[in-house]
Amino acid sequence: MATVTRPVRETHDGPRNLVEMSWDPITRIVGSLGIYTKIDFANKQVAECHSTSSIFRGYSVFMKGKDPRDAHFITSRICGICGDNHATCACYAQNMAFGVRPPAIAEWIVNLGEAAEYMFDHCIYQDNLVGVDYCEQMVRETTPSVWAKAQKKAAPHAADHGYRTIADIMTALNPFTGDFYREALQMSRLTREMFCLMEGRHVHPSTLYPGGVGTVPTQQLFTDYLVRLMKYVEFMKKVVPLHNDLFDFFYEALPGYEEVGRRRVLLGCWGSWNDPKVCDYEYRHMNEWGKAMYVTPGVVVDGKTVTNNLVDINLGIRILLGSSFYDDWEGDEMFVTHDPLGNPVDRRHPWNQTTTPRPQRRDFEGKYSWVMSPRWKHPETGEHLALDTGGGPIARLWSTALAGTVDIGYIKATGHSVKIYLPKTAMKPEVEFEWKIPKWSNAIERNRARTYFQAYAAACALHFAEKAMEELHAGRTRTFTDFTVPDEAIGCGFHEAVRGVLSHHVVIRDGKIANYHPYPPTPWNANPRDVYGTPGPYEDAVQNTPIFEENGPDKFKGVDIMRAVRSFDPCLPCGVHMYTGEGKLLEVRHVPMFGAQG
Template sequence: MATFPDTIPELDIKKRNLVEMNWDPITRIVGSLGIFTKIDFANKTVAECHSTSSIFRGYSIFMKGKDPRDAHFITSRICGICGDNHATCACYAQNMAFGIRPPALAEWIINLGEAAEYMFDHNIFQDNLVGVDFCEQMVKETNPNVWEKAQHTPAPNADKHGYRMISDIMTALNPFTGTFYRETLAMSRMTREMFCLMEGRHVHPSTLYPGGVGTVATIQLFTDYLVRLMKYVEFMKKVVPLHDDLFDFFYDALPGYEEVGRRRVLLACWGSYNDPDSCDYQYKNMAEWGRKMFVTPGVVVDGKLVTNSLVDINLNIRILLGSSYYDDWQGSETFVPRDPLGNPVDKRHPWNQTTIPRPQKRDFKGNYTWVMSPRWLDQRTGDHLALDTGGGPIARLWSTALSGLVDIGYVKATGHSVKINLPKTAMLPETEFEWHIPKWSNTLERDRARTYFQAYAAATALYFVEKALAELNAGRTSTWTEFKVPEEAIGCGFHEAVRGVLSHHVVIREGKIANYHPYPPTPWNANPRDMYGTPGPYEDAVQNTPLFEENGPDKFKGIDIMRTVRSFDPCLPCGVHMYLGDGKILETRHSPMFGVAGHE
């Protein structure tokens, strides 16, 4: 399709050959994620990217009419990896709607369960899935010159993790044969056991309910958890310096690699770990008890904290249709015209959303995915921001660092960093790590933050064990509060799933669920171009990213693209099937006067 007038001189036009390369699926559990690109091999860059999801599940539809007490059991099945995060967030929303406050001991048990989940999931994803992208086998195939340099580069922290050269770290990450790869697998089993001690079953908790937990709290229970936790703490003293060495090496070996997966700093964190001394689940107090969370909620724009109020965060969520397979609901019922504080609630807020699916053929010039486009309205500018979670940890640490509110001994937010103190263990001395706010929100820094947040989760768990034992020793052993389901109510829960922001919004009428919308991190990260043409975070991070892979089109693996997508932790990518579109070459015409013209 020609879009330039015929009178433009041919000398002013530069031709670019673009090759369609598509990876579909790239995901595990929450639907099939496809990344469709057009690559400019001459300039070694991604010219265009679309993120698609080909599966529709419809939880917001079949939750209607259900007993509100079942919400957490049902929504935990949204995901086979982070189901407990959904169950926890649903319980938070139920607690608000039912007007109840769980006993403190129950909250510490829930926090311990979620800490174990962070440790488990980040551990297995970082080192058994993301790590493969940096292992010897992969680097040899995609960047043999980098492998050659790795063989001659000493690891600065070899005395802490035991691998003398950077190449030794890469070899240790080889799947199934690498020593570090196997060590992390064993550790993931231990962390899963820790979760089961607190909530009975992983990944769909059997002892988690609105009002608290059914877990029988004993000194033995917390001791069994603590024994495993201390082994993980010792492991972290090795893992953090190992990953620092690996990621720093890539910056050094490939100058310019900071641009891979880089996008504007637009980060979202909804907060995690409620403090039972402050959290009463009343909406009117939500901003206050939200700031008491042990991971501070916040919206970070261009590196600056815009807000850490959960009320502000809640009211400014907008669900835009964009390029998704749904009809608009503007003519549908408004369930919640105002929040409990009297603030108006937008029609595009999850409380007022009505899901109207409209299956259709994928069209990259129109609609091409089942994912809607969550946005956050920046009241300062009127912009609908395509916030991302950065895979979870980078947003959590960035928001917590800037707020400077967390200080519990084991972890401390300084305003510009987060300090993590790990006590003496069987073989290693007391160790302090400090995560500093990075220069960029890019592929390597998303991955680096995931490592530091593993240590953060372990450190907070130490604190939670102490608090739980204090409750037990004081004789405050209750773990559940009775309640009655109201005839009419609304509720919202805010939490951090492993890979980022998670909210559940519920409306109850006549004692049944009238409207229910869960928004996990996948819609925030994997969404398509919205109604304003703004690309989603995956699309934005991949589009225009430079490519450092040494292979040409015939053997291209797209390793820089894969590292970028996986840095967001897209619900654990297990199988990547590559489709080259039969090597179809497109021609893009570029004029110095008008920019990119289109494809022919």
Template sequence: MTQTEDRAGTRQPGQLVEMSWDPITRIVGNLGIYTKIDFANREVVECHSTSSIFRGYSVFMKGKDPRDAGFITSRICGICGDNHTTCSNYAQQMAYGIKPPMLAEHIVNLGEAAEYMFDHTIFQDNLVFVDFCEAMVKATNPGVLARAERTDAPRGEIHGYRTIADIMRAFNPFEGEVYKEALKVSRLTREMFCKMEGRHVHPSTLYPGGVGTVPTPTLFTDYLSGLMKTLDFIKQAVAMNDDVFDFFYEALPGYEEVGRRRVLLGCWGAFQDPEVCDYRYETMNDWGKAMFVTPGIVVDGELVTNNLVDINLGMRIMLGSSYYEDWANEEPFVTHDPLGNPVDMRHPWNQTTVPVPQKRKLDDKYSWVMSPRWYHQQSDQHLALDTGGGPLARLWSTALSGLVDTPYVKATGNSVRITLPRSEKLPEQTLEWKIPRWSNTIERDRARPYFVAYAAAMAFDFVEKAMGLVRAGEVKTFENFEVPDEAIGCGFHEAVRGVLSHHLVIKDKKIANYHPYPPTPWNASPRDSFGTPGPYEDAVQGQPIFEENGPDDFKGVDIMRTVRSFDPCLPCGVHMYLGKGKEITTMHTPTYGAGNG
């Protein structure tokens, strides 16, 4: 027996059982989740997030022609490669001092909007909702399913299902109506993407300086036709998600604690406004705030900054529990940014990646993922920001900033209003995502269908502007440039699952240093050098267990829901070791909370 503590500091004696899920995903590193669970008190008391694959892009990018960076870094991921290409091009355009033609920017925005719609749909409806479908709920919470059978779906007039259980059945893998319809919508949105960026997922028509896409009127009308065909599904998906997630709060009092952590959200912004954006570092604050998804850092529900210069300078790459040698005593690549601000040695511009393979020890070094943190000067803390799976941070930052104001999307200061036009079955709708009370599993998942609607709404705006330019004869899509002898650049974008930045240093017309930072290291980071757990670890650690099964038949569904709510790249292969677990008989004092250094 061990004496343990809960978040409130009081706990009865209970046994801790070790349980692990490894691997959860084989994309961008094998993700493993290692936990210690107190079944007597129904709580996860400790969590470690591990990655067992070293990628090394920052190593072999050195010496390459910088113009190849977008094509190479696209291969970082087989899911969101286009986001990497786009972000790399943003960084290169800053380094080369070029601004693509306006039509090219609209084409990139249209491609990225289709990518968000594609990826979020296939992830939410074909992967996330496997954990909320009838078959899973029956296996883990039969009492909840029985209640769902008796509970009318409040938004049935929109999505067409009578009870909550009917929605859950529609999510059943391979057989459910929504599961199968989501696959069709994903195919359609992928085709829309390919019209703009040539190939999915590694674009063939995106370059620094513009695009190679031929901007015919038919190109945009075909895209618009596909967009219209998605609208009924998007409207119904928002309604179904709201019904199911509201039901879980009602059926399982206290479920808001599952996956809840301190509100520490980061968004780097998406959808450039070509009327404002010139890619110059000196004006980055201005064009960053003009993005149609507003960048920002949200701490305890408050907007700390939406200035991309501040966001860039605050980035710190910590080592802590990861398998790398420190570079703190090396010569920096960049001492000051173009505005004269000092650049920290732990900024990605100055990072040197020296891998040190070793045996995994959960009490020491245990992951190939480094620990990105954002330094908050006012509190002198290195914050373990998370992306909320992407949509939660994007919507929260945009809502608080109150800067986006288009015919289709408006940020109000405490919400985001999304207007979708009339579709085949449903009338025009204005959806409103409101800032929630918590940053938890349910709200990360709830935000995702709202952001699909957001991306669709903005796509209407982009396609109208693109068609206007084509009708006016403004069809230029590329701007020539020269690679400078020396330069630095940084690109800020949103990969599907969250913040994405590329940091580039050029010397002698070659890449001297290059570091891409996608959402995976932000979300999946291990404990840093201050002992602060990463977001997966923090969200799982301390959460209650609502599954009705005991240790002998434990599925870990609440743990899986939490990890998957962050969209840990694409968990296309789920392999679980369940068994009966391993009882721990040593003393253990867990660490809870955000632990910000």
């Protein structure tokens, strides 16, 4: 962390001393994310923020010319955390491009695998990475007055989770020594096993393909999954009340804490878990099968739904530059002028994007990041909205709640909330949790939603397992539909990676990939200021965030800034990748064969 103190800005009261502080790289995430700030310690507020990423994203370059059937295997390597989400989304795009519909049991197997991934990743991130920001050690060091209050505050739901005070919860979150920290590690192992039962290998699946899966469905397979799932369901009955007690305490102990990481409600969700009865992967039916997803796609602006239509969502995507290290493609070839429904496709849409890197010195007054700036163009206002994913769960739950269409027994969306029903388990009775649309999109509510979505994913997995076994018992066990690769086609896949929206857009010409652009959640969240000067979501959420940390500049840890950024669940491998251009010959070496002389 670098620190420089200087008078930077004048106010009506005179000079305003801002302290420049940077965290590069941000810890407890994957990848090269740098956060550069100017902090007004006198007024305890972040005055300015820039989000940077220091390596180039290159998949859109080297995917060109590849066999379209390999897209899911290649793109799963985009990330070592959510590679299966990429493989799944790529298969969705391939299914559309190839005109293939997998058998129902194959879709239920994919849904079970993806549900396990949400449970695994949210568990390990929430309790072993984000949780550290709220643990005893961190709170003691940054806000000792809050620790003193936590010791005296009885936990309202102690009977449900077993911790008498808020301080006891914080102690249980201490890394490596805390009881709850260690328990969460065990649960993340259990959910990873669940994933591997369905998709073969974590995190790069070995059994996912366009047209279906290679997993062999058996009674034993689903039983092994369910045994583990019920242990996780029981764990959720402890986790949800525990986190509610912890997060509610921060609002109580620190009045005004709702402003930490708060930004305008601009949420994007592309939907998750297809219903095989409705989803045929045909673009002309995309609105219908999108709305049948078990997480409802939607764009939510200022707390209200703009659209749940995946066709509208697709056509509204724009890739802007501004502060990114790339050349523009304004004069380049248009790969797709109209979608299969005849709607015009914009030049700045992923189907038409060209990626040309232009390395240069970082300049916060000019270009300063390798992340581009995805935006969604509002069909009525024309605004290029800097949507965020809120780390994934808050956008998913908000969109699903407002839509009010999901009702599967274990889950019911009400129009203003989502009810989650968890059945009786070995040690705990049945429980119903209700996630209610919050007042704010801020750090605390992003984290709270992550807790509820773990329970949501577990409840959905119970439904998927029942549906899969219905197919099995009916003898419908074929898991693959044959297909041929067309000479020319376009396709798009929409899914939710763990931390938010994920889309893959492919153009096929002469039987090869002519253009391919994956857009995961991190480019949506971590992008820099665009051509219109609009800051990216990290930047926007950190700017004007109040500082509650009690340390001065000399011992400042930036915990409130870290809580704001980490609430989005950053994962920079999905935002940037190494690029070597044409390469460079370093050495030619002749190695003799085994047994050869000389």
